Each structure stands twice: as C-alpha cells, then as structure tokens.
Amino acid sequence: MAQLLRVPEVAAGATEVVLSEWLVVEGAEASAGEPVAVVETDKATVEVESDASGVLLRALVSPGAVVAVGAPMALVGARADVGEEDRLLAELGVEASAPEQPAAPRRDLPAEEAESPTPEAAEVPTAPDPVETPSSTAPRRIFISPLARKLLKQAGLGPEDVRGTGPHGRITRRDADAAIAAHREAPAPTAPAPAPSSAPEVAGEREPHTRLRRAVAARLTQSKRDVPHFYLKRTALIDDLLAFRAQVNAHAPVKISVNDLVVRAVGLAHVAVPEVNAIWTEDATVRLPSVDVAVAVASERGLVTPVVRDVQDRTLTSISSAVRDLATRADAGRLQQSELEGGSITVTNLGMYGVEEFAAIINPPQSCILAVGAGRQAPVVRDGELAVATQLGLVLSVDHRVIDGALAARWLGALVELLEQPVRLVV
Numbered sequence: 001m002a003q004l005l006r007v008p009e010v011a012a013g014a015t016e017v018v019l020s021e022w023l024v025v026e027g028a029e030a031s032a033g034e035p036v037a038v039v040e041t042d043k044a045t046v047e048v049e050s051d052a053s054g055v056l057l058r059a060l061v062s063p064g065a066v067v068a069v070g071a072p073m074a075l076v077g078a079r080a081d082v083g084e085e086d087r088l089l090a091e092l093g094v095e096a097s098a099p100e101q102p103a104a105p106r107r108d109l110p111a112e113e114a115e116s117p118t119p120e121a122a123e124v125p126t127a128p129d130p131v132e133t134p135s136s137t138a139p140r141r142i143f144i145s146p147l148a149r150k151l152l153k154q155a156g157l158g159p160e161d162v163r164g165t166g167p168h169g170r171i172t173r174r175d176a177d178a179a180i181a182a183h184r185e186a187p188a189p190t191a192p193a194p195a196p197s198s199a200p201e202v203a204g205e206r207e208p209h210t211r212l213r214r215a216v217a218a219r220l221t222q223s224k225r226d227v228p229h230f231y232l233k234r235t236a237l238i239d240d241l242l243a244f245r246a247q248v249n250a251h252a253p254v255k256i257s258v259n260d261l262v263v264r265a266v267g268l269a270h271v272a273v274p275e276v277n278a279i280w281t282e283d284a285t286v287r288l289p290s291v292d293v294a295v296a297v298a299s300e301r302g303l304v305t306p307v308v309r310d311v312q313d314r315t316l317t318s319i320s321s322a323v324r325d326l327a328t329r330a331d332a333g334r335l336q337q338s339e340l341e342g343g344s345i346t347v348t349n350l351g352m353y354g355v356e357e358f359a360a361i362i363n364p365p366q367s368c369i370l371a372v373g374a375g376r377q378a379p380v381v382r383d384g385e386l387a388v389a390t391q392l393g394l395v396l397s398v399d400h401r402v403i404d405g406a407l408a409a410r411w412l413g414a415l416v417e418l419l420e421q422p423v424r425l426v427v
Contacts, residue, residue, distance in 0.1 A: 001078075002054075002057065002077030002088040002092070003051070003075075003076055003077070003092070004072040004073075004075060004076075005051060005072070005073055005075070006070055006071060006073060007067050007068065007069050007071050007072075007073050008048060010041055010046040010069075015069055016066050016068050016069060017039040017040060017066075017067055017069065018039060018040040018064065018065070018066055018067070018211070019037060019038075019039055019061045019062070019063055019064070019067055019073065020037075020038040020040050021063050022037050022059055022063070023035050023037055023047070024037075024050075024056050026058060027055065027056070029053075029054070029055055030050040030054065030056050031050065031053045032049075032050055032051065032053045033049050033050065034050050035047035035049055036050045036056065036074070037073065037074075039067075040333075044304075044333075044335045044336055044337045044340050045333060045334060045335070045336070046336060046337050050076060051076075054076045054078055055078065055079050055081070056074055056076055057076065057081055057085050057088070058075045059073070059074050060072050060073055060074055060094070061074075072092075075088060142160065142164075142169075142171070143166070143169060144159045144162075144170065144171040145166075145170065145171065145172055145173060147173050148162075148171045148173050148175060148176035149171075150300075151173065152171075152179065152180070155179075155180045156183075157179060159171055161183075162176060212301055212302035212303075212304075213302055219364060220361045220363075222364065223361050223362050223363065226364075227362050227364065227399050228399065228400040228401060229362060229397050229398065229399070229400070230397075230398050230400050230405065231359050231395055231398070232398065232408055232409060232412050233394065233395050234396075234412050234413075235391045235392065235393055235394070236391070236416045237380065237420055238375055238391070238392045239389055239390045240420060240421070240422055241258070241422045242258075244422035244423065244425075245261060245422075248316060252316070252317050252320075254317050254320050254321055256316050256317070256320050257320065258349075258351070258375065259295070259323070259349045259351075261419070262419070263323065263347055264314070264316055264319055264425050265415055265419050266311070266345060266370060267291045267311030267314070268312065269412075269415040269418060270291040270312065270344070270345070270411075271291065271312050272411075272414040273414055275287075275403075275407055276345075276367070276403055276411045277344050278402050278403075279367050279402065280365065280399060281365070290309065290310050290312070291310065291312040292307050292310065292311065292342050292343040292344070293307065293311045294306065294345070294347070294363065295323055295346070295347050295348075296346055296348035296349070296360075297326065297327045299327070299330035299331045299333075300331045301331070304330050305340065305363055306327075306330060306335055306339045307340065307341070307342050307343045308322045308326070309342075315426075316426065344366050344368070345366055345368045345369060345370060346363050346366060346368075347370050348360050348369060348370070348372070349372040350371070350373065350374075351373050351375060351392075352374070355373050356373045356393050357371075357395060358371050358395065359371055359397055360397055361397065362397050362398075362399055366399075367399040367402040367403055368396055368397060368398045368403065370395075371395040371396075371397070372394060373392065373393035373395075374392075375391065375392045376391055377389065377390050378390075392419065394412070396408060
C-alpha cells in the first residue's frame with residue numbers, strides 16, 4: 001500500500017528543514033530504516049530514514065527547498081504502483097501539482113543557505129510529469145567538488161553560474177577559478193533602485209545572514225534575556241600542567257592540547273561537585289546521569305558546540321580524538337543533530353588568539369559555560385617570595401536558577417585544583 005514519507009521532527013523545536021540531497025532516486029527500492037534523504041537543520045545535517053520498505057515512487061521535494069516538519073516529502077509504494085503516482089497522491093490528499101511547490105528554488109535566500117552543506121550534488125527541481133513541449137526544461141544534476149563549491153561561495157557565485165568541464169559536467173577548481181576571474185573582469189551591473197523600506201539604509205557591503213548565524217543569534221539573545229547570569233573568576237597556575245602535557249605528548253599517539261586537559265578537568269570537577277551537573281526546566285531541575293561537555297568550535301560555517309560524551313570515563317587521548325573529529329566534521333557541515341544536544345556546560349577557549357580573559361553567554365539549556373583565556377607569565381608571591389608563573393584566566397558564567405554562588409565557587413575551586421595538580425587528570 002502506498003504511503004507518504006513525511007519530514008520527521010529531527011530536532012527539538014525545529015519547525016522546518018532544508019532538503020540537502022536524496023540518497024535514493026525515484027524508482028529505486030528503499031528498506032525500512034534505510035536512510036533515503038539528508039536534511040539540514042539550523043546546526044546540523046540529519047539522515048531521514050524510510051518508514052517502510054518499498055519503491056520511492058516520487059520525490060515531492062527537491063534539494064535546496066525549505067520543508068515544514070510533518071510535510072510530505074516522498075511517495076513510497078510497491079513496484080506495481082509505478083505510473084499510478086497522481087492517482088495515489090490524490091487518494092492520500094495530495095494534489096497532483098503539489099510536488100512543484102516545495103521543490104521551488106530558494107531564490108529569496110543567499111546561495112550559502114540554498115546550497116546543500118555536503119560536497120555532493122545539488123539538483124534543479126523537476127516537474128512531476130515531464131511533457132514533451134518546447135518550453136519544458138529537462139532536469140539536470142550539478143556535480144561540484146567541495147573546494148570549487150567553497151571558492152564560488154566566497155566569490156558570491158553559485159554552481160548554476162558555472163559550466164563544469166569534469167566528468168559528467170562536474171565543476172572543478174579550475175572551472176571555479178575561471179568563473180571567478182570572469183566575474184571580476186565583467187563590468188559592474190547598474191544597481192536597481194532600492195525598494196521602499198521602513199528601516200534606514202546603511203551604506204556598506206551587505207552579507208545576508210546564514211541559517212546558522214540566525215539560529216546562534218536567536219539562541220544567545222534568548223539566553224542573555226531570560227537566563228539570570230552571574231560570573232565567577234579564578235586564575236590557575238599551570239606551569240605543572242604544561243610540563244605534564246609535554247610528558248604526555250612525548251608518548252601519546254595523538255597530541256594533547258591545553259584545551260583537551262581543560263575539558264578533562266571540567267569533567268572531573270563535575271564528578272567532584274555533582275550538584276553542578278544539572279539543567280533548569282520549567283517543571284524541575286534535572287540532574288544529569290553522565291558528564292557531557294560541549295566544546296565551542298568556530299567552524300567555517302559558524303559557531304557550533306558539539307558535545308563530548310562521558311568525559312569522566314574518557315582518557316586524554318580519547319578526548320583529544322573526539323574533539324578533533326567533531327571540529328573537522330563541523331567545518332564540513334556533517335555534524336549530526338544528536339551531537340549538538342545535551343550536556344550541562346560548554347568550554348569556550350580564546351586563548352589561542354591572545355585573549356587573556358572574557359565572559360561568555362550560557363548556551364541553553366545548559367547551566368554554565370567556562371571561558372578560558374591565554375596562559376601568560378606573570379609575577380606571583382609564593383611563601384613570601386616573588387616568583388614568575390604561568391597564569392590561566394578562567395571565567396565561569398552560571399545560571400542562578402540552577403546553581404547558587406557558593407556551589408559555583410566550590411566547583412571552580414575543584415577545577416583549579418585539578419589544573420594545578422595535573423596528575424589527578426589520569427588517576
């Protein structure tokens with residue numbers, strides 16, 4: 001029996017997604033539980049699985065289209081149903097012309113949003129029933145390399161503006177370079193008269209917001225407005241930590257960063273002060289069963305905070321490998337939604353940019369975020385004597401609804417002890 005495959009709720013609170021690509025073509029078999037499409041939320045890409053086994057009779061949405069959660073995206077049925085798509089759609093309450101609507105190109109959005117986050121193909125929408133008329137447009141599939149897509153995006157061009165010379169018309173870097181050069185040499189078009197607007201025009205180059213940037217802005221604005229933040233500052237002396245890191249890296253299969261050591265210390269501080277491992281909900285304070293630490297990653301697509309699970313049980317090399325893997329996939333836009341959810345704390349580090357100290361905004365629904373600055377040598381007094389030590393600035397932003405000042409101070413004290421006695425990170 002034919003049935004509709006609908007867009008699932010791939011993320012809490014999500015109301016719409018962007019279809020990135022179909023993994024199964026029309027007329028091909030799909031098994032229940034098998035991924036058939038990839039969709040993009042504000043922060044990640046998610047594979048959509050088929051609800052039942054059968055033939056994908058018709059794709060109702062084309063790559064690049066925005067689709068509401070719960071909307072039909074494909075018709076799945078038996079092999080005997082091939083050719084009966086219009087009748088079956090009518091019986092299921094979908095008009096025969098409906099496939100064209102969600103498949104419309106997203107001309108009102110910037111190219112960066114309309115394109116698939118994967119380096120695979122983008123597809124021009126196809127009509128449900130091609131008719132042999134002079135005005136009909138044959139569907140074509142655009143293949144493009146990841147580097148070529150990135151270069152075109154930076155130049156403000158789209159794949160549809162370039163003719164590929166690679167196999168099957170694939171757009172290569174050489175094609176992208178040629179198109180960019182031609183675009184720069186072309187005379188600038190006359191700007192159209194600005195449309196009436198209630199907001200005053202601001203001079204300067206306009207860069208439309210991406211979906212990710214809009215999501216980050218909305219989430220952090222809500223956090224700063226609704227979450228009662230308070231801040232605690234401490235300084236850790238990390239000469240022993242740096243010496244310990246050098247010893248570990250002399251034998252470890254992967255190089256351990258200072259940030260990896262901080263993530264491990266945060267996990268153990270949560271074990272030492274478990275009351276901090278909690279989040280606020282409207283009905284109750286939820287005590288979390290494991291220590292999951294989010295790590296802020298400034299990816300090429302924008303700021304994301306993937307979560308490292310079970311930090312309390314991981315080795316330093318395991319933490320380092322996990323953070324590297326998450327950062328790499330964040331740049332490629334291949335993080336799964338599940339990897340961006342959960343945790344009670346985020347670690348954000350700007351020390352590599354020379355920032356000595358800063359305060360960060362809590363990432364809801366987490367209850368705190370630790371801002372890590374640069375390690376710097378400074379004078380200190382030890383046993384009445386003046387000495388020089390490497391200091392690490394730490395600022396903890398806390399949700400006062402969940403964590404009181406004294407509790408947060410205990411947790412921060414435990415973290416500083418772990419950083420100043422690094423052998424405790426491995427015992």
